[in-house]
Amino acid sequence: MLELTGLRCGYAGDIIAVQDLDLTVGEGETFALIGPNGAGKSSTIMAIAGHVSVMAGDIRFRGDSLLGVPVEQRVRRGLALVPEGRRLFPDLTVVENLQVGGYTIPVGRQSALQERVFEYFPRLAQRRTQSAGSLSGGEQQMLAIGRAIMAEPRLLMIDELSLGLMPKVVDMCYSALAQLRTEGLTLLLVEQNTDRVLKFADRVCVLESGRVTWAGIAQAARNDPTFSSRYLGIGDPAGSEP
């Protein structure tokens, strides 16, 4: 479904965020990118979404290269994004944010999709006409996921889902994702909450300083007691947390 080959991407002024990244996400798979801050996880997602420029390599989605495809066309091909910090439209209401999410979907189908979002997140239904900026952090994350679902994506990319949220809200979001996954949605997750995502994902890739340091099946990482200390620099008995 998604194939990155030799990807190098970054920002103006020759700042390289990711080097020679190869990864493949299969149809219906849940893939997690983990690693310390500044490892290039978000840049990878933003490059796929079209917001970070690709300097070398290729991004192929459902067989076609995304290079040179304008940002606004990528959602039409089946990509949706829940960015870090959610980036909702704070002055728009809950429903209006969902309408923007479903902008490429025929109007006739939008209300059914909206009802589905409200089934996943009933709290949003109660806040329909409230502005997004007035919601709590958890509700905002639900709305950000709902907004992306409205686009009926084939691949949903979520950056830092659990950052700054209460465990109960994180549970709600993950159970919605679990349900979406059973419906065949492919997921690409960037997550600091490693324990959580190792339990949820099928496969994992560890990034550090823009390079892959480990890639494999999530269960293998989960079963390896030294995984966290070796690849993520956490839980190290010597206490050498970076």
Place this chain on the structure above:
Amino acid sequence: MLYLELLIQGLVQGGIYTLIALGLTLVYGLLRILHVAHAALFTLGGYLGVILTNATGSLALAMVVTMLVTGMVGMGVYRVAYQPILDKPPYVALIASIALFIASEEIYRLIFGPYGLSYDAPPLQGVIDLLGSGMYLKQAELLVLLGTGAALVGLHLLSTRTRIGIAWRATVTDPEMAASFGIRTQRVRYLNFFIGSALAAAAGVMVALLNNLVEPTMGSVPSYKALAIIVLGGIGSIRGTLIASLALGVIESFGTIYLGSLLDRDAIAFAFLILVLMWRPQGLLGRA
């Protein structure tokens, strides 16, 4: 009675300011550009309105065609003058805009002549007795009030009830995310310039009706007053623009009666601006 008359005169002037300043606010909100050349489109509207009314005899037809044509010229201004330099710092666009505005006055002088134009038979010059109160309002002044109201209601409905309106507001807040959900932000910008320019053109036609005169430099005072208004209202805020426009119109109207021997109309307007900004540097509705 005098107070009420002054108030209404002030609101008429404020309505004109609103129609001009709205376009400026919309452009600033979307692109963070101070679109000084906006007043050139106001002048163009005035000229087209007079020429088309004289040619066809119909003010209504002239108004519609003028708004459409000027709206399209506004889109052209965006395409030619601003779009190529959007990634440059904002002062680059500001300089381009000032240059365009100065050039436009000379272009109008060359095309339409230096002395200005008037309606052959000025329409809407009759007076209406307001509610039989003995207070009179020119039909053209009533048109300004109704036109301003219609523009505001129309903008409100467009931005809250339509798909493109919601896309527009989303683009103003976060163009990158708006594009992520498939909104063609380039189209939103064209729409923005079209609407803003068409409203300025309507103001131009109305000012021509009130003064029965259009001339190449008729945009110069409105250009800096509209800038003052959007700063006063809290830059980028439509509600702030409305309040500041009406307040400025009313202050000018009362000021010319009570302070007219000390300061002229424009001096009063800018004294008011300075006073308000000393009290609220972020503007009336701006966020601190």
